[in-house]
Amino acid sequence: MSLEVRSESSVVTHEDVRLIVRQELERALKRDPAAQRACIIASKGTLDWAYPPLILASAAAAAGMDAAVFFTFYGLNIIHKDFRRRVKVSPVGNPAMPMPVPMADTFTSLPGMKGMATWMMKDKFRRKGVAALEELLEVCRESSVRLIACALTIEVFGFQESDFIDGVEFGGAGAFMSDARRSHVTLFV
Amino acid sequence: MADVNEDTVLDCRGLQCPIPVVRIGREMSTLGPGEVLKVLATDRGAVADVPAWAADTGNEVLRWHEDGDHLVFYIRKGAGED
Numbered sequence: 001m002s003l004e005v006r007s008e009s010s011v012v013t014h015e016d017v018r019l020i021v022r023q024e025l026e027r028a029l030k031r032d033p034a035a036q037r038a039c040i041i042a043s044k045g046t047l048d049w050a051y052p053p054l055i056l057a058s059a060a061a062a063a064g065m066d067a068a069v070f071f072t073f074y075g076l077n078i079i080h081k082d083f084r085r086r087v088k089v090s091p092v093g094n095p096a097m098p099m100p101v102p103m104a105d106t107f108t109s110l111p112g113m114k115g116m117a118t119w120m121m122k123d124k125f126r127r128k129g130v131a132a133l134e135e136l137l138e139v140c141r142e143s144s145v146r147l148i149a150c151a152l153t154i155e156v157f158g159f160q161e162s163d164f165i166d167g168v169e170f171g172g173a174g175a176f177m178s179d180a181r182r183s184h185v186t187l188f189v
Numbered sequence: 190m191a192d193v194n195e196d197t198v199l200d201c202r203g204l205q206c207p208i209p210v211v212r213i214g215r216e217m218s219t220l221g222p223g224e225v226l227k228v229l230a231t232d233r234g235a236v237a238d239v240p241a242w243a244a245d246t247g248n249e250v251l252r253w254h255e256d257g258d259h260l261v262f263y264i265r266k267g268a269g270e271d
Contacts, residue, residue, distance in 0.1 A: 059207040059238075062214040063245045129203040129231075139211050 037183035038067045039176065044189065045077030047089040047121055047133075048097075053189045054078070054136040060185065061143035069140070070176045072150035075189075076157065079147055079164050083133060088118040141167050148175070193251050193263045195227035196220060202231045202259050209235050210242045213264065217248060220266045225251065228262040235260055 029035075038060040042053035053069050060067035071079050077086045091097045091108040097117075099108075107113070126132070131139070140147060148169045154161065161170060180186045199216045201209040209230050216226055228239065239262050240250045247267035254261055 055207050058211055059242075062207060062210040063242055064214075128205060130205045131208050135208075139208070143211070143214075 032184075034182050034184045036065050037179070038065050038185035038187075039180040039183040040067070040069045040186075041176070041188045042069050042071045042075035042078060043073050045074030045087060047087050047118055049189065050075075050078045050083075050087050050133055051130075051136070053187075054133065054140060056187065056189075057145045058136055058139045058143065061140070061145050065185075066144075066146075067140075068146035068148060068179055070148045070150065070171070073153050076149060076153055076159065076164075078133070079137070079149060079168050080159075081163060081165055083137075083165075087133060088114055089121050090114045091117050137165065193225060195263060196224040198227045198229070200229045201235075202229050204230070205232050206234045206238065210238055213239065213242065214246070217246075217264065217266055222266055222268045224266050226264045226266070228264065229256075230260045230262070231258065233260075235262070239264070 038057065040053045040057055042050070044050070053075070057067040057069050077083060080086055089097075091099060091103070091113070092105060108117070122132070137147075146169060147165075147167060148171045149161075149164055151170050151172050153159075154163075154170070161168075197216065197220060199212060201212055204212070209228070209232050213226065213228055220226060228235075230239070232238075236253070239253070242248075243250045243264055247269065249265045249267060251263040251265050253263070
């Protein structure tokens with residue numbers, strides 16, 4: 001893009017100024033580093049809610065953005081070393097979950113139903129070609145997505161820093177805000 | 190329109206969002222400017238995702254079409270400058 005100011009006359013017109021400002025703004029916006037950053041909060045620790053933050057962070061990294069996911073409260077489950085066993089899904093309290101046949105809450109809350117629902121969702125995802133959580137976590141780490149664990153919730157829930165997968169950083173609301181204010185994409189999941 | 194000849198083929202059939210764009214990104218990083226990657230995909234979201242990804246990363250979807258049960262994209266690697 002070249003800056004073209006009509007130079008036949010030495011008078012800079014109102015139109016010339018508008019053109020210069022527009023072109024300079026476009027140039028600045030193109031270089032805006034915030035357009036290259038995504039900060040996502042993952043606050044839920046069930047299998048269904050573990051997917052969106054990891055999928056979005058992976059997609060951001062694939063598009064060349066610097067992405068960070070801040071795991072807080074139940075979201076810590078997703079980056080716990082034992083996430084394969086801990087991250088589950090339950091139909092209880094979720095009337096939107098598709099079930100093979102209609103089931104009453106009194107039935108879906110029976111022992112073993114949570115395990116069955118988790119198995120069913122994982123099986124369906126696998127058959128449909130959806131990446132498993134470990135694959136998405138691997139993609140995140142390989143593409144330099146920052147995985148940040150909330151120090152406060154670690155303390156409150158009685159976790160140790162060593163409970164979390166390799167590469168996890170630790171921080172708080174201040175660190176998140178510092179990143180978020182420099183990111184056009186901020187999401188709370 | 191002249192035929193597009195690909196330099197490399199990437200098969201993303203059977204893979205769901207976001208893995209196709211993740212794989213495309215990795216594959217494109219091995220190509221030189223102007224080289225063309227042909228991508229096969231069954232993820233319907235790719236119709237929107239792949240052109241958006243290309244626009245954001247300075248690459249270009251030359252064309253895409255449906256071929257039976259899957260989608261075919263031809264993506265040309267950009268010069269590396271936005």
